[in-house]
Amino acid sequence: MYTEVKKILIVDDSPRDVELTIAALNEKNLANEVVVAEDGEEALDYLYKRGRFVNENGLPAIILLDIKMPKINGIEVLKDIRSNPKFSFIPVIMVTSSHEEKDLVESYKLGANSYVVKPVDITQFIDAIKSLGQYWAIINKTPSEHL
Amino acid sequence: MKISILQKLFIFSCIILAGNSLLGYAVYKSNQKLHVSEKWVQHTEQVISQSGNILLLTLDIETASRGFVISNDSLFLEPLNTAQKTIFANIGQLMQLTQDNPAQQRRIDSLNFYMKKRLGFSLKTIELRKKQGLASAIAYSSTKEGKYYTDCIRQITNAIQQEETSLLKQRKQTNEHSMAVFNQFSVVMFVLMAVFTILLLILIGNYWIESIEKEKRVAEFVIINKELAFQNKEKIKQEVANKELEAFSYSVSHDLRAPLRHISGYVDLLIKNSSTQLDEIGLRYLNTISESSHEMGNLIDALLTFSRLSRTELKRVKINSKTMVAHILKTFGDELSNRNIEINQKDLPDIMGDESLINQVWVNLISNALKYSRNQEKSVIDIGGIIENGNVNFYVRDNGVGFDMKYLDKLYGVFQRLHKAKDFEGIGIGLANVNRIVARHGGRCWAEGEVNKGATFFFSIPNNYNH
Numbered sequence: 001m002y003t004e005v006k007k008i009l010i011v012d013d014s015p016r017d018v019e020l021t022i023a024a025l026n027e028k029n030l031a032n033e034v035v036v037a038e039d040g041e042e043a044l045d046y047l048y049k050r051g052r053f054v055n056e057n058g059l060p061a062i063i064l065l066d067i068k069m070p071k072i073n074g075i076e077v078l079k080d081i082r083s084n085p086k087f088s089f090i091p092v093i094m095v096t097s098s099h100e101e102k103d104l105v106e107s108y109k110l111g112a113n114s115y116v117v118k119p120v121d122i123t124q125f126i127d128a129i130k131s132l133g134q135y136w137a138i139i140n141k142t143p144s145e146h147l
Numbered sequence: 148m149k150i151s152i153l154q155k156l157f158i159f160s161c162i163i164l165a166g167n168s169l170l171g172y173a174v175y176k177s178n179q180k181l182h183v184s185e186k187w188v189q190h191t192e193q194v195i196s197q198s199g200n201i202l203l204l205t206l207d208i209e210t211a212s213r214g215f216v217i218s219n220d221s222l223f224l225e226p227l228n229t230a231q232k233t234i235f236a237n238i239g240q241l242m243q244l245t246q247d248n249p250a251q252q253r254r255i256d257s258l259n260f261y262m263k264k265r266l267g268f269s270l271k272t273i274e275l276r277k278k279q280g281l282a283s284a285i286a287y288s289s290t291k292e293g294k295y296y297t298d299c300i301r302q303i304t305n306a307i308q309q310e311e312t313s314l315l316k317q318r319k320q321t322n323e324h325s326m327a328v329f330n331q332f333s334v335v336m337f338v339l340m341a342v343f344t345i346l347l348l349i350l351i352g353n354y355w356i357e358s359i360e361k362e363k364r365v366a367e368f369v370i371i372n373k374e375l376a377f378q379n380k381e382k383i384k385q386e387v388a389n390k391e392l393e394a395f396s397y398s399v400s401h402d403l404r405a406p407l408r409h410i411s412g413y414v415d416l417l418i419k420n421s422s423t424q425l426d427e428i429g430l431r432y433l434n435t436i437s438e439s440s441h442e443m444g445n446l447i448d449a450l451l452t453f454s455r456l457s458r459t460e461l462k463r464v465k466i467n468s469k470t471m472v473a474h475i476l477k478t479f480g481d482e483l484s485n486r487n488i489e490i491n492q493k494d495l496p497d498i499m500g501d502e503s504l505i506n507q508v509w510v511n512l513i514s515n516a517l518k519y520s521r522n523q524e525k526s527v528i529d530i531g532g533i534i535e536n537g538n539v540n541f542y543v544r545d546n547g548v549g550f551d552m553k554y555l556d557k558l559y560g561v562f563q564r565l566h567k568a569k570d571f572e573g574i575g576i577g578l579a580n581v582n583r584i585v586a587r588h589g590g591r592c593w594a595e596g597e598v599n600k601g602a603t604f605f606f607s608i609p610n611n612y613n614h
C-alpha cells in the first residue's frame with residue numbers, strides 16, 4: 001500500500017462542482033486532503049509534478065475525473081494515466097454530467113474503474129459517492145478536521 | 148443467342164414478303180405457260196389446216212388434170228392453175244410453221260419433192276392430151292405414177308398432222324402436270340403464308356403488349372426512382388436531424404444540467420448550513436426552488452432518455468414474453484401484495500426484439516395500469532398477446548380511471564398528461580417512450596379507454612418468430 005498521505009484528486013473545470021463535490025465528501029467524512037486540478041492539463045501536471053505542482057510530492061489515492069473539460073479532456077487524461085506504469089494502478093472514477101453512453105463505453109475501454117453521474121440533487125450525489133464504497137475503503141477514513 | 152421481338156418481326160415480315168413474291172412469280176409463270184400452250188394449240192391447228200389445204204390443192208390438181216384429159220375442156224384446168232400458183236407458197240408457210248421441228252422439215256422437204264413430181268406428172272398428162280390426144284394421155288396416166296405421187300403426198304400430210312397431234316397431246320399432258328404442281332404449290336404456299344401471317348400478327352400483338360408493359364414499367368420505374376430519391380432525401384434529412392438531436396441532447400445533458408445542479412446543490416447547502424438564520428417562509432421558498440430544480444432535472448433526464456431511444460442501435464434477440472412479464476410483475480411485488488389486485492396473464496407469444504427496450508415498454512404499461520387503477524376497490528389487470536396479420540398484438544388492460552377518447556392523440560406525446568400531477572404523479576414521458584420503442588421495432592401503439600371504466604393499451608410487434 002501507499003505510504004504517502006491519501007489524497008483525493010478532483011479534476012473538474014467547474015469550481016462550483018468542485019465545491020459541491022467537496023461538500024458531498026465532507027458529508028460522508030471523506031474529506032481527506034483534496035487536490036483540485038482545473039482541467040486535464042493540470043491533472044497531468046500534478047501527476048508528473050510539473051507546472052504549479054512542481055514542488056508537490058506523492059500520488060493521489062483516487063482520482064475523480066470529469067470527462068468534459070477544456071484543453072485535455074477526461075478521456076485523454078485517463079488514456080495517459082493507464083499508459084504510464086507509474087500511476088496506472090490508481091483507481092479512476094469518471095464523473096459525468098449524464099449517462100451519455102459514448103463516453104462511458106470509451107472510459108471503460110480505457111480502464112476506468114467506475115463512474116458517477118453528477119445528479120441535480122446533492123443528496124443523490126452524496127449517495128453516488130457513497131456507492132463507490134470499495135474505493136473509499138482504500139483511503140483513510142479520517143475525520144473532517146483535516147480540512 | 149436470344150432474338151429480340153423486333154428481330155423476329157423483321158424476319159417474319161421478310162419470310163412473308165419472300166413467300167408472296169414466290170407465289171406471284173409462280174402465278175406469272177403459270178400464266179405465261181398457259182399463253183404458250185394456247186399458242187401451241189393454235190400452231191398445231193395451223194399446221195394441220197395448212198397441210199390439209201396442201202392435200203386439197205393436190206387433189207384439185209389431180210381432179211383438174213383428170214377432167215381435162217376426159218373433156219379436153221380448158222375450163223377444167225382453172226383449179227390447177229390456181230393451185231399451181233399457191234401450192235408452193237403454202238408449202239413454204241408450212242415449212243416456216245415447223246421451223247423448230249427437223250423431223251417435220253424433212254417431211255415437208257419430201258412433200259415438196261413429191262408435189263413437184265405430182266404437178267409435173269399432171270402437166271405432162273395435160274400436154275400429152277393437148278398434143279397427142281386422149282389415148283396417149285390415158286396410157287400415160289395408167290402408169291399410175293400420178294396416183295403414187297398423190298398417195299405419197301397424202302401419207303406425208305397425214306404423218307405431218309399426226310406428228311403435230313401427238314406433240315399437242317404431249318404438250319397438253321406436260322401442261323396438265325405443271326398445272327397440278329402449280330396448284331399444289333399454291334395451296335402449300337397459301338397455307339404457309341397464312342401460318343406466317345398469323346405468327347406475325349401474334350408477334351405484333353406480343354410486341355404491342357410488351358411495349359405497353361414496358362411503358363408501364365418505365366412509368367413505375369420513374370415513380371420508384373422518384374420515391375427512392377425522396378426516401379434518400381428523407382434519410383439524409385433524418386440523419387441530419389439525428390445528428391442535431393444528438394448534439395442537442397449532449398448540450399442539454401452537459402450544459403443545462405450543470406447550472407441546474409449548482410442551483411440545487413447550493414440551495415441544499417443553504418438549507419443544511421443556514422436554515423437556522425431563515426424564517427419559515429424563507430425556508431419554504433428555498434424548498435420550492437430545490438423541488439423545482441429537481442423537477443427540471445427529471446424532465447431533462449426524461450428528455451435525454453427519450454432521445455436516446457431513437458439513437459441507440461436495436462439488438463434483436465428472441466424474447467420470451469411470458470418470462471419477461473413475470474419478472475416485471477415480481478419487481479412490483481410489494482405493491483401487488485399490499486393492494487387488492489387481480490392479474491390475469493393470458494397467452495404471451497415470443498417475439499424478436501431489443502430485450503432492454505421491450506422490457507421498458509412492459510414496465511411502463513404495467514406500472515401505468517397499477518398506477519391508474521390504484522383508486523379502485525379491486526384492481527383488475529389483463530395482460531396478453533394475440534397473433535394477428537403477421538403481428539403480435541400485446542395488450543395491458545386495467546379497470547382504472549381510463550381516459551377520454553377525444554384526447555387519444557395526446558396520449559403518446561412527449562410530456563403530455565391527461566391527469567393532474569396531484570392526482571397521479573408523473574411527467575408524461577412513459578407512453579412517448581413506449582411509442583418510440585415500438586415504432587423502432589416496426590410496430591405501432593394504440594389505446595382504448597373510457598373515463599372511470601378503465602383503459603387498454605395495445606402495442607404490436609412484427610411476428611418474426613411464431614409461424
